[in-house]
Amino acid sequence: MIQVYIHPPQKTWKSISNRNLQNISYLRSLVVPIIDNVKTYGDIALKAYTRKYDHINLKSIRVSEEDLNKSDIKISNQLKKSIEIAYHNIKYFHEKQLHDEPQIEISKGISCWRKTIPIEKIGFYIPGGSAPLLSTVLMLGIPGKLSGCKNIILCTPPDKNGEVHPSILYTAKYVGITHIYKVGGAQSIAAMAYGTESIPSVYKIFGPGNSYVTIAKQIVSQKGRVSIDMPAGPSEVAIIADDTANPEYVAADLLSQSEHDTESYTILVTPNNQSWINKVKEELKKQFLNTSSKQNIIEKSLKKSKLIILRSLDECLALINQIAPEHLIINCKNASYWGGKVINAGSVFLGNYSPVSAGDYASGTNHVLPTYGYAKSYSGISVDSFVKKITFQKISKKGLKHLSECISVLSSEEGLFAHKKSINIRIK
Amino acid sequence: MIQVYIHPPQKTWKSISNRNLQNISYLRSLVVPIIDNVKTYGDIALKAYTRKYDHINLKSIRVSEEDLNKSDIKISNQLKKSIEIAYHNIKYFHEKQLHDEPQIEISKGISCWRKTIPIEKIGFYIPGGSAPLLSTVLMLGIPGKLSGCKNIILCTPPDKNGEVHPSILYTAKYVGITHIYKVGGAQSIAAMAYGTESIPSVYKIFGPGNSYVTIAKQIVSQKGRVSIDMPAGPSEVAIIADDTANPEYVAADLLSQSEHDTESYTILVTPNNQSWINKVKEELKKQFLNTSSKQNIIEKSLKKSKLIILRSLDECLALINQIAPEHLIINCKNASYWGGKVINAGSVFLGNYSPVSAGDYASGTNHVLPTYGYAKSYSGISVDSFVKKITFQKISKKGLKHLSECISVLSSEEGLFAHKKSINIRIK
Numbered sequence: 001m002i003q004v005y006i007h008p009p010q011k012t013w014k015s016i017s018n019r020n021l022q023n024i025s026y027l028r029s030l031v032v033p034i035i036d037n038v039k040t041y042g043d044i045a046l047k048a049y050t051r052k053y054d055h056i057n058l059k060s061i062r063v064s065e066e067d068l069n070k071s072d073i074k075i076s077n078q079l080k081k082s083i084e085i086a087y088h089n090i091k092y093f094h095e096k097q098l099h100d101e102p103q104i105e106i107s108k109g110i111s112c113w114r115k116t117i118p119i120e121k122i123g124f125y126i127p128g129g130s131a132p133l134l135s136t137v138l139m140l141g142i143p144g145k146l147s148g149c150k151n152i153i154l155c156t157p158p159d160k161n162g163e164v165h166p167s168i169l170y171t172a173k174y175v176g177i178t179h180i181y182k183v184g185g186a187q188s189i190a191a192m193a194y195g196t197e198s199i200p201s202v203y204k205i206f207g208p209g210n211s212y213v214t215i216a217k218q219i220v221s222q223k224g225r226v227s228i229d230m231p232a233g234p235s236e237v238a239i240i241a242d243d244t245a246n247p248e249y250v251a252a253d254l255l256s257q258s259e260h261d262t263e264s265y266t267i268l269v270t271p272n273n274q275s276w277i278n279k280v281k282e283e284l285k286k287q288f289l290n291t292s293s294k295q296n297i298i299e300k301s302l303k304k305s306k307l308i309i310l311r312s313l314d315e316c317l318a319l320i321n322q323i324a325p326e327h328l329i330i331n332c333k334n335a336s337y338w339g340g341k342v343i344n345a346g347s348v349f350l351g352n353y354s355p356v357s358a359g360d361y362a363s364g365t366n367h368v369l370p371t372y373g374y375a376k377s378y379s380g381i382s383v384d385s386f387v388k389k390i391t392f393q394k395i396s397k398k399g400l401k402h403l404s405e406c407i408s409v410l411s412s413e414e415g416l417f418a419h420k421k422s423i424n425i426r427i428k
Numbered sequence: 429m430i431q432v433y434i435h436p437p438q439k440t441w442k443s444i445s446n447r448n449l450q451n452i453s454y455l456r457s458l459v460v461p462i463i464d465n466v467k468t469y470g471d472i473a474l475k476a477y478t479r480k481y482d483h484i485n486l487k488s489i490r491v492s493e494e495d496l497n498k499s500d501i502k503i504s505n506q507l508k509k510s511i512e513i514a515y516h517n518i519k520y521f522h523e524k525q526l527h528d529e530p531q532i533e534i535s536k537g538i539s540c541w542r543k544t545i546p547i548e549k550i551g552f553y554i555p556g557g558s559a560p561l562l563s564t565v566l567m568l569g570i571p572g573k574l575s576g577c578k579n580i581i582l583c584t585p586p587d588k589n590g591e592v593h594p595s596i597l598y599t600a601k602y603v604g605i606t607h608i609y610k611v612g613g614a615q616s617i618a619a620m621a622y623g624t625e626s627i628p629s630v631y632k633i634f635g636p637g638n639s640y641v642t643i644a645k646q647i648v649s650q651k652g653r654v655s656i657d658m659p660a661g662p663s664e665v666a667i668i669a670d671d672t673a674n675p676e677y678v679a680a681d682l683l684s685q686s687e688h689d690t691e692s693y694t695i696l697v698t699p700n701n702q703s704w705i706n707k708v709k710e711e712l713k714k715q716f717l718n719t720s721s722k723q724n725i726i727e728k729s730l731k732k733s734k735l736i737i738l739r740s741l742d743e744c745l746a747l748i749n750q751i752a753p754e755h756l757i758i759n760c761k762n763a764s765y766w767g768g769k770v771i772n773a774g775s776v777f778l779g780n781y782s783p784v785s786a787g788d789y790a791s792g793t794n795h796v797l798p799t800y801g802y803a804k805s806y807s808g809i810s811v812d813s814f815v816k817k818i819t820f821q822k823i824s825k826k827g828l829k830h831l832s833e834c835i836s837v838l839s840s841e842e843g844l845f846a847h848k849k850s851i852n853i854r855i856k
Binding site for chain 1: 452506507509510511513514517520521524525527529530532534535538540542545547548559560561562563595631632646650651653654655676677680681683684686687688715719720721722726763764767770771772773774775776777778779780781782783784785786787788789790791792793794800801802803804805806807808810812816817818819820821822823824825827828831833834835837838839841842843844845846847848849850851853854
């Protein structure tokens with residue numbers, strides 16, 4: 001069920017770190033015409049693709065105010081209460097990320113500063129498919145609103161009746177998003193990038209999606225002037241466990257990540273002995289047989305799962321930093337100490353009682369995180385993802401005079417004499 | 429010499445904002461084989477391309493310690509002094525961007541925080557060509573070092589004698605970069621993305637370059653797991669001027685931006701009357717005839733330059749926010765007030781004595797800024813560009829218990845029952 005590697009030599013670590021990559025050029029050839037058609041034909045193309053892929057003839061692309069308001073009576077009070085709790089924790093964590101920067105007097109007469117400004121127009125993609133990913137609405141909507149973004153739109157595919165799941169609508173309304181469009185797939189990404197009669201274009205597109213959506217985001221970010229949150233791929237978990245880790249919990253965490261996708265990347269790294277490892281394997285089997293749904297996905301995913309036995313926790317950390325997993329659980333004695341050695345990961349969960357599911361929904365941290373090893377250079381979503389920082393400077397004549405020789409010398413060295421002149425003309 | 433638009437109607441603003449885009453698919457077809465060859469053949473390919481494009485047979489790709497040390501005696505004391513002044517101002521501005529975030533107790537037993545970690549391995553591209561862009565070494569090297577990056581490499585094309593300009597070497601050594609490679613163009617980007625025998629691979633590539641370099645950065649950021657600083661294009665300046673603006677300075681700023689590239693985007697937006705405008709035009713002619721170099725580039729660039737006459741400063745700001753220029757000079761009475769209305773720009777220069785050249789070299793702000801309208805969603809380079817922020821969480825059994833119902837309800841709604849189980853198994 002899970003592949004076991006005992007003391008794999010360092011030269012094999014690269015292949016252990018490898019994720020399955022899909023055939024990008026094939027996907028590209030499917031997605032490019034969709035994007036071009038939406039760009040050219042607008043709403044007509046959107047409706048045609050919705051007919052083709054979602055099997056529904058849409059009259060109107062935008063969710064009506066009536067449907068948005070009705071969502072309130074369609075979901076349980078228990079769900080409302082849970083959304084409220086998650087909302088408050090996520091908001092509390094993210095609002096601490098906001099901070100102002102002071103104006104800096106570089107020297108007499110030279111003031112420089114950065115001003116944080118929210119991106120004017122942003123768009124979210126929320127996958128539909130089998131289940132309503134309302135938690136992603138929270139994870140994008142809360143920091144987006146906190147950072148001050150005024151124009152937020154949301155695209156999500158409709159069901160066979162042409163409706164959006166009420167829990168998506170309720171959550172969107174709860175965070176303050178009211179421009180919701182019933183479009184999914186690559187076509188929705190094209191619509192947000194270029195705009196159609198119904199859907200306004202945006203400057204940045206956020207949100208997870210299947211491989212078509214991911215490729216579409218990459219294509220519009222090259223061709224258009226739109227930017228995207230990050231490259232996204234199947235979900236990932238790495239677990240570091242020593243002999244204080246409960247095999248029952250470790251197995252549950254591997255299974256929980258496996259239910260996302262048959263391509264999920266799950267790996268357990270440990271210096272533990274065979275008897276502990278056997279317990280994890282038994283637990284995996286036992287809990288797998290008890291899974292109430294998605295057995296098919298979990299089975300396929302677990303077959304690619306890896307259990308790596310290494311000689312020490314230091315060696316475990318070294319491998320993990322090479323993998324740069326989206327989620328990392330450190331289920332060890334002195335978990336915080338070992339957490340201090342993490343260089344590459346999206347989000348880190350310390351100890352026996354910090355499962356990934358907590359961060360997925362309600363502890364407060366964001367669940368939109370870098371996959372595929374991009375954690376080596378990308379951060380997960382935060383309020384920073386929704387703003388840009390513009391630098392300003394104000395210089396007096398005296399201040400400029402003071403700098404003038406330095407600028408003249410450097411610009412001359414670079415052969416940029418008109419640059420030099422723009423200084424000298426002011427202080428002559 | 430400069431195209432004049434009088435009260436252009438709003439529907440024409442989009443075409444005023446348009447930058448010239450190069451034929452990307454043609455460039456791509458040239459660059460892809462270069463990248464593939466470097467990936468496959470490593471140093472052999474690098475040396476072959478250096479022979480082809482830089483007309484030199486390199487023995488060793490890396491700059492020797494001896495050459496690095498010798499740079500010291502090859503440059504003037506005046507240049508050294510100017511590098512020192514710029515270094516200190518840039519460092520002073522960028523070090524204020526560093527800040528720690530506190531650990532946050534979301535509720536009893538739930539602690540979450542973000543930890544800022546420098547990207548492990550980064551690479552800079554510094555263009556060679558006609559002049560040594562030592563200021564870009566400062567603009568990348570200083571925030572890179574401040575953020576704590578340990579492994580920094582630098583690629584720059586060699587001259588016809590196979591050498592790197594001593595002022596580049598001196599500046600690199602001054603900021604603490606000692607791994608310097610004599611490779612330019614798309615081949616250097618491929619080398620930093622995939623690694624060769626001489627050049628180690630990195631996780632993020634920074635720096636400006638010609639269109640081959642820019643396309644190469646985009647390609648490796650899609651194909652590999654490497655990320656890049658931002659999409660880059662020809663330099664841009666927009667100037668907003670009222671009747672307090674000195675026509676002499678305005679003309680000098682337009683000329684100074686024009687000497688970068690024949691494709692530079694330069695635009696002057698003003699509610700001023702014809703007599704002020706005529707003065708600017710006269711000054712442009714006069715100063716153009718006095719330019720000591722790059723007349724050819726400046727002439728071609730100025731032909732595409734635009735002078736837009738609008739009805740009010742409010743209208744000027746509205747157009748500027750649609751253009752999202754890399755550099756914006758606000759040369760008006762109450763420049764700070766109008767600066768407060770800027771939404772989209774890379775860097776803003778306020779008043780008669782804040783020319784772009786100041787920020788290009790020595791006031792302290794960064795000169796690596798978003799072009800092509802990407803200022804709508806991107807920031808310029810700062811210490812943020814060299815780090816990622818990893819979220820951590822530590823939850824106690826009690827803390828998890830407290831969250832468990834919320835997580836169970838939300839994960840069930842999303843059909844993720846193994847997620848629910850990973851919580852329940854811990855608190856049963």
